[in-house]
Amino acid sequence: MKRLNLWLVLLTTFAGCTPSENSNVDLTQYVNPMIGTDFTGNTYPGAQLPFGMVQLSPDNGLPGWDRISGYFYPDSTIAGFSHTHLSGTGAGDLYDISFMPVTLPYKEAEAPLGVHSKFSHDRESASAGYYQVVLDDYDINVELTATERCGIQRYTFPGKESVVLLNLEKAMNWDKTLDSYIEIVDSVTVRGYRYSSGWAPKQEVYFYTRFSQPMVSAELDSSAIEDGENREKAYNAQFMFDTEKCRQLVVCTALSGVSMEGAYRNLLEEAPHDDFDKYWEDAVSVWNKELSKIKVTGDNRDDMVNFYTAMYHSMIAPVIFSDVDGAYMGVDRQIHRTDGWINYSRFSLWDTYRAAHPLFTYLHPERVNDMVKSFIAFYEQSGALPLWNMAGNETNMMIGYHAVPVIVDACLKEIGDFDEEKAFEACVVSANRDDYCSIGLYKSLGFVPSDKENWSMSKTLEYAYDDYCIARLAEKLGKVDVAEEFYKRSQNYRNTYNPKCTFMQPRNSKGEFSEKYSPDDYTEDICESNGWQYLWSVQHDIDGLITLVGGKNRFTDKLDSMFTYAPHTEDELPIFSTGMIGQYAHGNEPSHHVIYLFNKVGQPHKTQQYAAKVMKELYKNTPDGLCGNEDCGQMSAWYVFSAMGFYPVDPVSGEYEIGTPIFKETKLALSNGKVFTVLAPNVSEDNKYIQSVRLNGKPYGKSYITHQDIMDGSTLEFVMGSQPGDAWY
Numbered sequence: 001m002k003r004l005n006l007w008l009v010l011l012t013t014f015a016g017c018t019p020s021e022n023s024n025v026d027l028t029q030y031v032n033p034m035i036g037t038d039f040t041g042n043t044y045p046g047a048q049l050p051f052g053m054v055q056l057s058p059d060n061g062l063p064g065w066d067r068i069s070g071y072f073y074p075d076s077t078i079a080g081f082s083h084t085h086l087s088g089t090g091a092g093d094l095y096d097i098s099f100m101p102v103t104l105p106y107k108e109a110e111a112p113l114g115v116h117s118k119f120s121h122d123r124e125s126a127s128a129g130y131y132q133v134v135l136d137d138y139d140i141n142v143e144l145t146a147t148e149r150c151g152i153q154r155y156t157f158p159g160k161e162s163v164v165l166l167n168l169e170k171a172m173n174w175d176k177t178l179d180s181y182i183e184i185v186d187s188v189t190v191r192g193y194r195y196s197s198g199w200a201p202k203q204e205v206y207f208y209t210r211f212s213q214p215m216v217s218a219e220l221d222s223s224a225i226e227d228g229e230n231r232e233k234a235y236n237a238q239f240m241f242d243t244e245k246c247r248q249l250v251v252c253t254a255l256s257g258v259s260m261e262g263a264y265r266n267l268l269e270e271a272p273h274d275d276f277d278k279y280w281e282d283a284v285s286v287w288n289k290e291l292s293k294i295k296v297t298g299d300n301r302d303d304m305v306n307f308y309t310a311m312y313h314s315m316i317a318p319v320i321f322s323d324v325d326g327a328y329m330g331v332d333r334q335i336h337r338t339d340g341w342i343n344y345s346r347f348s349l350w351d352t353y354r355a356a357h358p359l360f361t362y363l364h365p366e367r368v369n370d371m372v373k374s375f376i377a378f379y380e381q382s383g384a385l386p387l388w389n390m391a392g393n394e395t396n397m398m399i400g401y402h403a404v405p406v407i408v409d410a411c412l413k414e415i416g417d418f419d420e421e422k423a424f425e426a427c428v429v430s431a432n433r434d435d436y437c438s439i440g441l442y443k444s445l446g447f448v449p450s451d452k453e454n455w456s457m458s459k460t461l462e463y464a465y466d467d468y469c470i471a472r473l474a475e476k477l478g479k480v481d482v483a484e485e486f487y488k489r490s491q492n493y494r495n496t497y498n499p500k501c502t503f504m505q506p507r508n509s510k511g512e513f514s515e516k517y518s519p520d521d522y523t524e525d526i527c528e529s530n531g532w533q534y535l536w537s538v539q540h541d542i543d544g545l546i547t548l549v550g551g552k553n554r555f556t557d558k559l560d561s562m563f564t565y566a567p568h569t570e571d572e573l574p575i576f577s578t579g580m581i582g583q584y585a586h587g588n589e590p591s592h593h594v595i596y597l598f599n600k601v602g603q604p605h606k607t608q609q610y611a612a613k614v615m616k617e618l619y620k621n622t623p624d625g626l627c628g629n630e631d632c633g634q635m636s637a638w639y640v641f642s643a644m645g646f647y648p649v650d651p652v653s654g655e656y657e658i659g660t661p662i663f664k665e666t667k668l669a670l671s672n673g674k675v676f677t678v679l680a681p682n683v684s685e686d687n688k689y690i691q692s693v694r695l696n697g698k699p700y701g702k703s704y705i706t707h708q709d710i711m712d713g714s715t716l717e718f719v720m721g722s723q724p725g726d727a728w729y
Contacts, residue, residue, distance in 0.1 A: 026284070027287075027291040027292055028287050028288055030301075030307070030309070031287070031305070033045040033126040033131070035620075036313070037069075037071055037073040038623035039578075039624035039626065040587060040629055041625070041626035041629065042068045043069055043088050043626070043630050044057040044070055044071045045126040046058060046126075046131045047152075048146050049129065049148050050286065051315060051317070051320055051344070052149070054147070054148070054255055055085040055146075055319075056081060056152075058070070058071055058080070058131070058142075059078065059095055059172065060075040060079065061077055061080065061112065061113045062172075063112055067172070068086065068173065069085050069089075070082065070085050070095055070172070073121075077113065077116045077117065079098075079115060079170075080100040080115075083205075083253060084096040086317075086346075087632055087633070089348065089631060090629055093175050093198035093200060093390070094175065095171065097207045097253060098167050099153065099253075100116075100167065101138070101142065101157070101163075101249075102135075102165060103138040103140065103158065103160040104162070106137075106165075114167075114170060115165060117135035117137040117138055118137050119133050119136055120134075120136060123136070127284075128284065129146065129283025130280055130283065138160075140155055140157055140158065141156040143155075145280040146283060147270040148270060149320065150270045150271040151252075152253075152276055152280075153250070153253075155248065155251070157243035157247045160243065160244070161240075163238045165237070165238055167236050168181075168182065168234060168236065169235070175196055175198040176196060177196050177234045178196055178225065179194075179195040179225065180192065180222075180235045182236075184220070187214035188211045189208070189210050190208075190209050191207060191209065191264070192207060192235065192260065199397070201393055202333070202391075203393065205257065205391075206257070206258065206259050208253070208254045208256075208264040208266070209251060209252065210251075210253075210274070212249055212252075213242070215241060217240045218240065219237065220235065220236075221236045221237070221238075250275075250276050252267060252274065256323050257321055257391065259327075259335075262325070263323075265323060265324055266324050269324040291311055293669045294311065294640070294667070295666070295669075296666050297663055297664050302621040303663070306619045306643075307639070307640065310637070311363075311636070312636075313633055313635075314356055314363075314636045314637045314640060315363075315364075317346050317347075317348065319344065319346045320343075321343045321346075322337075322338055322343035329392035330392060331386075331394060333392070336377065341370045341373050343373075344370060344371050345389055345391060346389070348388055348631055348632035349386070349387060350400055350462075352633055352637070354593065354648070354651060355592065355637035355647065355648060356632070356634045357405075357409065358409060361409060361410065362670065365415045368410050368416060369417065372406070372407050372418045375403045375423070379430070383429070384401075384429065385401055385430040386403055387399075399437070399458055399459050400459070400465070400466055401463070402466060403426075403430070404427045404431070404466045407423045407426070408427070408470070408473045408652045409652045411473055412473070420477065424470075431470055438453040438459070441453070442463050443489070447495040449507060451508040451509055455525065456506050457496050457504055457506045458529070459527070460492060460493065460496050461493050461504065461538065463489075463492065464490050465540050468487065468540040471483045471485075471489075471490060490540060491544070493538050493541070493545075497548050498513050500513075501517065503517075504537075505531070506525035506526075519535070520571075522577070527590075528576045528588055529576075529585070529588060532565075533594075536591075536594045539649055540650050542600050542650075543600070552601050552602075559594075559597055562582055563581050576588045581610065581613070585628075586628065587629070588629075589631065593649045595611050596647050596657040597649070598610075599657050599703040604703055605689055605724030605725070607657070607658075608689050608724075609689075611660050612660050612662070615642055615643060641656070644661060644663075644666050645661030645678050645716070645718065646658050646705055647659055656704055657703060658690070658693070658703055660720075661678055663678075664680055664682075666678040670711060676710045676711075676713055676714060676716075678718070679716070679718065683718070687721055688722075689720065689723055690719070690727050691719040691725035691726075691727065692727055693716070693718055695715070695717075696714050
């Protein structure tokens with residue numbers, strides 16, 4: 001493939017070297033975008049830049065929970081290449097602006113599949129910023145790459161009569177076309193838009209497409225969309241090209257959430273020419289720059305692939321939502337413009353506040369600043385912080401008000417130049433929406449009542465954690481009265497604890513604990529979990545939780561049981577309970593910090609044992625290599641932190657509980673120019689237990705490191721062994 005292939009060949013000559021041995025090593029060779037495309041990962045394999053507006057990826061063409069991201073590895077059909085996708089969620093939405101190259105006559109099945117082609121994984125490849133597949137029914141080679149706001153496709157045709165289809169009617173899963181438009185601007189340019197509803201009710205995607213050769217002819221077709229009194233149109237187009245004489249076609253498509261003119265400006269700025277190889281080369285360079293912020297040295301290539309793929313997946317979402325000129329669609333359905341910062345959308349906060357956003361504070365502090373500014377703008381336009389926002393919409397999905405810990409973490413770490421007072425105001429207002437999800441009852445009763453609200457027990461615990469975060473910020477800003485109020489609210493978790501059953505338990509508005517309650521059961525009172533998994537959701541007050549359950553010994557016994565008390569073989573577990581070790585469900589976020597709680601009761605060897613087990617058995621270099629939904633980077637961020645040897649149990653504490661590293665050397669490059677180093681020269685699959693620790697050459701006796709330790713560019717050194725050590729006992 002011209003000069004780029006030579007460039008990649010030169011880079012891969014360093015494949016036998018570890019990143020720390022050669023600064024020019026191509027780290028994208030360790031990224032496998034196919035990880036998570038099978039089983040429950042719900043990832044997609046297509047092309048994207050870090051946090052890019054465009055996620056250009058193949059769609060199998062069939063609906064279903066397995067195909068939430070548009071692509072499911074066991075499938076054998078491709079029905080288009082669309083420009084927007086969700087990474088690892090449980091929500092079936094997007095798939096906007098879908099192109100499909102075909103030769104005539106093309107294959108068309110009954111809906112929902114429609115026009116499609118068979119394909120084989122033997123003639124498919126994916127890497128960071130690049131995807132390639134041969135459409136077997138047409139012998140067309142399709143290649144995809146991207147800029148931040150543009151998708152770049154290259155089709156190599158077999159020399160037959162061919163057309164490129166653009167289908168704005170096609171929708172999958174929750175997605176539904178409300179209106180669309182296609183306009184032929186000139187012989188090489190088309191533009192239009194697609195309005196849709198789904199998980200996000202009002203989505204507007206505008207596009208501007210340039211072809212590398214002129215169309216011979218084009219056909220536009222539209223069908224009526226009946227929606228009450230509205231009569232809109234769903235457009236499809238066929239663009240014919242002379243593919244017998246010129247067999248390669250490059251298709252550059254820019255997106256915008258604002259207008260067709262905005263998409264045009266994005267195209268001019270980011271993709272002004274038709275050189276596919278140049279965009280691909282640029283994409284590889286950008287991904288290498290981001291991946292090189294953490295350099296790891298290890299003996300196992302699969303560990304390297306799992307690590308750098310996890311880093312890659314952690315940078316898929318949230319996504320850029322403003323155009324190159326700063327314009328973006330607000331939640332108030334008005335066009336706003338940033339003053340030099342980037343607006344972001346698609347925040348899966350119930351998931352990502354736990355590890356993904358703390359990871360961003362080290363790898364992408366400048367983006368953290370803009371993300372908080374995006375939160376503040378969302379608050380100013382809507383009256384509350386986002387919960388799970390997408391495409392200028394609030395989906396109201398999941399629970400808590402978890403933009404709060406993201407804001408507070410940034411404030412406490414003194415990241416950025418956003419308005420802290422306005423951010424604090426947004427936090428307090430969002431926590432006092434008495435008419436939203438029973439926050440008023442939570443404040444008056446001290447818990448969310450089960451007869452008034454679903455997921456009541458989980459909401460109580462999540463609200464309590466966010467309240468603690470607000471108290472921390474109020475304290476930093478000198479707002480003593482507010483801090484006292486929210487510290488008090490943060491103790492509301494205690495009101496869900498039933499000493500008779502020794503678990504958190506739902507309560508009704510009369511204060512009565514629910515009858516016939518079993519912590520094994522998955523009920524409407526607990527969000528995507530059971531009583532075992534939500535018992536530990538008190539990240540801000542583990543010492544208080546230890547006291548509540550009866551002291552260190554009883555806490556330890558219950559923690560042991562969490563990992564040894566397995567569900568009955570005849571139990572039908574819900575789809576989110578995957579990656580099970582006893583009742584611990586690594587496939588879902590409420591469990592993610594629990595492994596690290598053994599540190600709090602003087603049994604760190606169990607933290608080390610289980611962390612190593614999860615990293616080795618539940619993250620694999622295979623399409624089914626994720627044991628649960630990727631959830632916009634949280635599943636992968638857990639791995640990135642854990643593989644380095646530490647994890648943020650309480651994301652705003654500035655403390656990271658030590659687990660067990662899997663690499664002999666890890667170097668984390670920081671924005672202040674310093675490098676935080678983790679050394680474990682004798683670590684191996686057997687040598688997973690920490691024998692002793694030194695920080696900056698001195699013996700270290702704490703079970704955690706601090707944010708300041710990291711930012712100081714400290715060196716953390718582990719002596720590892722095959723049997724539990726005596727550190728921190």
